[in-house]
Amino acid sequence: xxxxxxxxxxxxxxxxxxxxxxxxxxxxxxxxxxxxxxxxxxxxxxxxxxxxxxxxxxxxxxxxxxxxxxxxxxxxxxxxxxxxxxxxxxxxxxxxxxxxxxxxxxxxxxxxxxxxxxxxxxxxxxxxxxxxxxxxxxxxxxxxxxxxxxxxxxxxxxxxxxxxxxxxxxxxxxxxxxxxxxxxxxxxxxxxxxxxxxxxxxxxxxxxxxxxxxxxxxxxxxxxxxxxxxxxxxxxxxxxxxxxxxxxxxxxxxxxxxxxxxxxxxxxxxxxxxxxxxxxxxxxxxxxxxxxxxxxxxxxxxxxxxxxxxxxxxxxxxxxxxxxxxxxxxxxxxxxxxxxxxxxxxxxxxxxxxxxxxxxxxxxxxxxxxxxxxxxxxxxxxxxxxxxxxxxxxxxxxxxxxxxxxxxxxxxxxxxxxxxxxxxxxxxxxxxxxx
Amino acid sequence: xxxxxxxxxxxxxxxxxxxxxxxxxxxxxxxxxxxxxxxxxxxxxxxxxxxxxxxxxxxxxxxxxxxxxxxxxxxxxxxxxxxxxxxxxxxxxxxxxxxxxxxxxxxxxxxxxxxxxxxxxxxxxxxxxxxxxxxxxxxxxxxxxxxxxxxxxxxxxxxxxxxxxxxxxxxxxxxxxxxxxxxxxxxxxxxxxxxxxxxxxxxxxxxxxxxxxxxxxxxxxxxxxxxxxxxxxxxxxxxxxxxxxxxxxxxxxxxxxxxxxxxxxxxxxxxxxxxxxxxxxxxxxxxxxxxxxxxxxxxxxxxxxxxxxxxx
Numbered sequence: 212x213x214x215x216x217x218x219x220x221x222x223x224x225x226x227x228x229x230x231x232x233x234x235x236x237x238x239x240x241x242x243x244x245x246x247x248x249x250x251x252x253x254x255x256x257x258x259x260x261x262x263x264x265x266x267x268x269x270x271x272x273x274x275x276x277x278x279x280x281x282x283x284x285x286x287x288x289x290x291x292x293x294x295x296x297x298x299x300x301x302x303x304x305x306x307x308x309x310x311x312x313x314x315x316x317x318x319x320x321x322x323x324x325x326x327x328x329x330x331x332x333x334x335x336x337x338x339x340x341x342x343x344x345x346x347x348x349x350x351x352x353x354x355x356x357x358x359x360x361x362x363x364x365x366x367x368x369x370x371x372x373x374x375x376x377x378x379x380x381x382x383x384x385x386x387x388x389x390x391x392x393x394x395x396x397x398x399x400x401x402x403x404x405x406x407x408x409x410x411x412x413x414x415x416x417x418x419x420x421x422x423x424x425x426x427x428x429x430x431x432x433x434x435x436x437x438x439x440x441x442x443x444x445x446x447x448x449x450x451x452x453x454x455x456x457x458x459x460x461x462x463x464x465x466x467x468x469x470x471x472x473x474x475x476x477x478x479x480x481x482x483x484x485x486x487x488x489x490x491x492x493x494x495x496x497x498x499x500x501x502x503x504x505x506x507x508x509x510x511x512x513x514x515x516x517x518x519x520x521x522x523x524x525x526x527x528x529x530x531x532x533x534x535x536x537x538x539x540x541x542x543x544x545x546x547x548x549x550x551x552x553x554x555x556x557x558x559x560x561x562x563x564x565x566x567x568x569x570x571x572x573x574x575x576x577x578x579x580x581x582x583x584x585x586x587x588x589x590x591x592x593x594x595x596x597x598x599x600x601x602x603x604x605x606x607x608x609x610x611x612x613x614x615x616x617x618x619x620x621x622x623x624x625x626x627x628x629x630x631x632x633x634x635x636x637x638x639x640x641x642x643x644x645x646x
Numbered sequence: 647x648x649x650x651x652x653x654x655x656x657x658x659x660x661x662x663x664x665x666x667x668x669x670x671x672x673x674x675x676x677x678x679x680x681x682x683x684x685x686x687x688x689x690x691x692x693x694x695x696x697x698x699x700x701x702x703x704x705x706x707x708x709x710x711x712x713x714x715x716x717x718x719x720x721x722x723x724x725x726x727x728x729x730x731x732x733x734x735x736x737x738x739x740x741x742x743x744x745x746x747x748x749x750x751x752x753x754x755x756x757x758x759x760x761x762x763x764x765x766x767x768x769x770x771x772x773x774x775x776x777x778x779x780x781x782x783x784x785x786x787x788x789x790x791x792x793x794x795x796x797x798x799x800x801x802x803x804x805x806x807x808x809x810x811x812x813x814x815x816x817x818x819x820x821x822x823x824x825x826x827x828x829x830x831x832x833x834x835x836x837x838x839x840x841x842x843x844x845x846x847x848x849x850x851x852x853x854x855x856x857x858x859x860x861x862x863x864x865x866x867x868x869x870x871x872x873x874x875x876x877x878x879x880x881x882x883x884x885x886x887x888x889x890x891x892x893x894x895x896x897x898x899x900x901x902x903x904x905x906x907x908x909x910x911x912x913x914x915x916x917x918x919x920x921x922x923x924x925x926x927x928x929x930x931x932x933x934x935x936x937x938x939x940x941x942x943x944x945x946x947x948x949x950x951x952x953x954x955x956x957x958x
Contacts, residue, residue, distance in 0.1 A: 314708045314924075397796050406905060461796070461816035462796065603923040613905045614907075616906075
């Protein structure tokens with residue numbers, strides 16, 4: 212066995228040197244994981260360009276991009292934390308912010324980051340990524356107000372050359388656009404809803420509610436107010452539209468508007484990429500955007516807007532590097548050029564960026580007939596009220612709106628039921644926060 | 647008079663006297679210890695942890711050591727206040743009753759046909775079994791198109807007969823029946839195979855003797871086939887009920903519980919409660935309630951069917 216001794220010793224030595232070298236390298240290198248929901252091929256490629264540029268400018272920092280579908284994002288964040296394999300950088304929906312903050316998921320931004328956000332973002336958007344105590348938790352990204360997106364061709368064929376500006380007009384046009392064939396099949400629908408998706412149901416409802424002079428929660432966010440008379444009128448609008456055939460929950464506004472068979476839908480700006488690629492509707496000549504029609508109790512068009520933010524996990528061993536990466540993505544490195552994320556939001560998504568320098572730098576890209584209308588709406592749209600338990604309240608409301616659409620209950624009963632549950636959730640969350 | 651050895655407790659091993667046998671026994675324990683350890687770590691551990699969590703409020707994000715104690719609060723809330731849970735429980739029972747009934751009747755019916763002298767027996771067996779090996783999510787997406795109110799094949803067929811168009815998955819009154827149909831389509835092939843194996847295990851002699859006595863086909867089925875198939879029936883009913891009460895993927899992919907919770911099931915509600923609303927304590931309590939229900943139903947089914955099977 213002596214003849215084996217030397218080769219074995221050499222092998223052991225090489226392994227030891229390799230391990231030590233690896234350990235040395237690992238000590239110098241930092242790997243950050245970023246979790247987003249931007250997962251299409253184009254979006255992945257655009258994000259990778261940003262990541263590659265940062266890694267080139269910052270040797271020793273490796274960025275790993277992980278994306279999941281929006282429907283799984285919250286689950287992924289929660290299970291990742293529970294399993295101890297959480298990402299360093301999250302991009303998430305601001306409605307989840309209070310839950311994450313209460314559970315200690317997020318790290319506070321540095322003072323430099325807070326100052327940068329304060330100097331470059333409108334106060335309304337800053338509020339949307341802050342908790343009730345005024346603490347800002349991350350860099351806001353896209354601002355998404357809701358507007359009435361309509362098919363000009365279908366409305367013109369039905370005899371209307373302008374979109375509805377009141378609910379009566381909305382009902383009239385929706386009924387006129389709807390076409391049902393001899394067998395009862397709906398070949399064309401007036402107003403599309405998005406059943407089965409909480410934001411797809413609750414955000415358009417909220418946009419109509421605000422345009423009817425109503426509100427979602429009280430200003431101090433302690434009780435539900437969507438069950439007000441204005442709220443009941445809003446839900447009655449849905450019931451009336453179903454009764455007249457102007458809408459039908461079996462048709463998906465999200466899926467069928469791009470195929471050119473739905474006249475109107477209430478939607479957000481990020482849909483631009485889908486509409487541009489759609490074969491059933493010509494984006495430039497047939498897609499129109501209008502303000503949310505005003506309800507009988509409202510006096511001016513209004514809407515709702517939600518946002519997203521970049522934040523850092525409190526368990527991240529590289530918080531400073533993570534905040535540096537987020538800052539780099541959002542900062543303008545050359546005057547007038549905008550940020551990397553601003554470019555991505557505007558040109559890859561069709562969304563409205565939060566930072567002033569991005570809104571200025573990409574003003575031309577946002578001047579098309581579609582995005583410009585949303586930019587205008589972002590000035591007056593009500594930010595979605597974020598509150599602990601907000602996701603649960605939203606889902607409960609979605610289910611009750613669907614129940615009205617299905618004719619299972621009345622608007623009064625539906626809203627009274629969900630408001631009582633929402634108040635109980637808000638009360639429970641308050642008590643938990645006090646414990 | 648022979649010596650009577652004292653009665654040995656069941657947990658004390660019967661140690662063999664021969665060294666060879668003792669060594670073999672040690673190896674046997676060594677081999678079995680790994681699966682037992684895995685069972686403890688990956689099955690019993692999570693069950694006990696889940697039971698502990700069900701007595702707390704836990705958002706899965708806060709440390710386990712800081713979970714606020716709720717006692718039986720989660721159970722009380724679910725059984726007295728949670729309307730969605732009550733609705734989901736009702737839907738799940740209906741789904742189980744419809745699914746188990748249809749799978750048992752159709753499974754036995756098709757198995758009898760396949761057991762007779764029909765042409766292309768093997769081809770039929772493969773055809774019936776194909777949905778069983780198809781991914782449930784793929785089937786769910788496929789049936790969403792097939793049952794579409796406006797463009798679905800089923801509605802095209804219905805309207806060609808002059809009948810009114812049906813909403814199927816988008817109507818509260820029809821969604822559950824449609825889901826039962828899809829589930830039966832997927833799993834009936836499996837139960838056909840089980841029944842077929844049972845039928846082929848019945849000795850031909852019984853039928854020959856019955857024919858000599860002048861028994862008809864119905865009498866053969868009533869007095870020979872059915873009684874001798876009861877152990878198989880017990881297996882089919884029990885396993886199908888357990889599976890049906892835990893239905894998740896089909897509903898998740900087709901309707902997500904919509905419209906208005908008309909197709910919400912217990913496990914889907916459990917998933918939403920845990921991961922969408924971050925209420926792991928309540929979701930765990932739901933799991934234990936469902937476990938209790940399944941256990942009770944299974945004991946009842948086993949007692950009813952097994953006793954009758956042995957009596958017969």
